[in-house]
Amino acid sequence: MATIKDVAARAGVSISTVSHVLNHTRRVSEEATRNVLEAVSALNYAPNSVARSLKVNRTRTLGLLVTASTNPFFAEVVKGVEDYAFSQGYSLILCNTENQFERQRHYLRMLMEKRVDGLLVMCTDLDEAIQELMRSYQHVPQVVMDWGGSSDFANVINDNARNGAYLAARYLLQMGHRHIACISGQLHKATTQLRLDGVRDALAELDLSLADDLIFEGDYESQSGFDAMQQILALPQRPTAVFAFDDPMAMGALCAAHLAGVKVPDDLSIMGYDDTELARFTSPPLTTINHPKAELGKTAVELLMARIRNKELATESLTVKPELVVRQSVAAPRR
Amino acid sequence: MATIKDVAARAGVSISTVSHVLNHTRRVSEEATRNVLEAVSALNYAPNSVARSLKVNRTRTLGLLVTASTNPFFAEVVKGVEDYAFSQGYSLILCNTENQFERQRHYLRMLMEKRVDGLLVMCTDLDEAIQELMRSYQHVPQVVMDWGGSSDFANVINDNARNGAYLAARYLLQMGHRHIACISGQLHKATTQLRLDGVRDALAELDLSLADDLIFEGDYESQSGFDAMQQILALPQRPTAVFAFDDPMAMGALCAAHLAGVKVPDDLSIMGYDDTELARFTSPPLTTINHPKAELGKTAVELLMARIRNKELATESLTVKPELVVRQSVAAPRR
């Protein structure tokens, strides 16, 4: 691999001149410029950004910690992040934590050693341990992308889970449903609790409350939606609507209903959450809540870059706005 | 950020001693070891792998070029790659090319400048331009993960598309279908052609052939499957089975059929390809071809690491074996 020294030698100029023409960091005569450029292409020279990073103390690399990148919701956010980071000349190290503390720890350490310029975290749930870990690395700008809380060292993007769930539940109520089951995520996750609160908010407006035995705990994956739906269908008094806390679980539920010969939405309404790309193409197309994913990704990177440029910046937090997307999996209940 | 020098000073030893205790690269007295370790944790020291990489000329980072990471198939392969790379202490720079040459060029350049140890490429189609580009970087180990052809400088993993499509078509034929439509990918892509050949292979065994007007060109995304299915349903003589060349398009097709009131599999059979996680949860669950994704990812990384360890290694190519997964979207045609 050619180095800057080789280029300088071939162009008949000094190392610093090469550096300056490549970085446009000071005027260089036309002739020298031409020689350098010629040498660069002749040697197929590519500057070593490892060396550069060491010198300038900046890597133009971001770390992205995510629970599970195969989940379509995460996948779409990751794409949003990657896309905007690319446009800003940054690259992305993808870290799948599988929600395992050991992996989180390992990856965080790796990212710190690789001296990423900033950290994006999307882990649905931040327990004490991981929060403490993140705090110990607070000298690196961080933004948390899906967390209801706030932080004194990281920027937080609030996904407004409570409001989103409220919109979903209110819509079901408006359609006339009064007997609504929830397929939730893991109950210990903050997001899950917020969504439950959102559902309660909507119910409270009609002086209704959420019965515990209508909450079926899932894990945000399709299989759990499928299993929960089987339980729901076996209920002596079957609900008229089911609100799944993400689209994959809604798909699992849709599938279980289909296999049981239950027609959606005629016999039972199903509502999803996130508006994943595939939600338009379920059978029937899924009524769901749009969680702006590309926007979330972009906003997160913007925030992070602002922090990278100015480390003293306030750790402001932003909120994204969920919206109801009406398709065909919800109808009025049969009288 | 503390450096090795700070650690050395605090521990009262030289920097090389610190280096040696951290890398277990030579015996160090118990006392010195203790002091160093104490200093490391007191200063919350994390070695700077940028500096390390510069010196040892190795970054323990791989670049992954992929067409579209939100496509569930790619997402699952990416996860397989990430998972195995992590277990080997490597991290991954994710590059979404969107199948745009400019992005591929940009990203390749970036990866070369960042001095990744190896390159994984999964772009479904390698036209002349990108192949030439890759060749110009052949001093870096590369493996191509989904390409029928072979290469003189990169390792290739053959995804056996032809055989997979053959299995799918043979199954449809065995079930008694004789009038089969294909929703293909872009016809100019090599993979698409291979799958078409596979279908032809199966048909040929029964002395049948594939009519051009039963090939509907899609783009491997759900929407195109949906659109194609609408065309198919409008056909004067409707086929009894549809083979979509990937699961998302099959889902789109399923959805279109559902909306048109066509029952799958009673009125029409639909077959997918890839066996994406969600294929178990479509309505009805999708009969499809399993393309071993995690295995593909792992194999690719293994191959790449072997090449990284020994650059002279032959550019062997491997083949991965697709399998039929029978679920409920295919039935015998009505007589």
Add this chain to the structure above:
DNA sequence: GGCGTTGATTTTATCGCCACCCTAAGGTCG
């Protein structure tokens, strides 16, 4: 007691690049 041996540790050179500090030459102007 000088001398090689051994083991523990320190010194030093380098990796590739950038940023700062210089030098040299030519022009301007009081």
Add this chain to the structure above:
DNA sequence: CGACCTTAGGGTGGCGATAAAATCAACGCC
């Protein structure tokens, strides 16, 4: 004509680590 810019470019220290070479201390041995 000499002081002072301006423009173009060269030389070098140092970023933080590793690895080869050098040093040092302790020890046994003829």
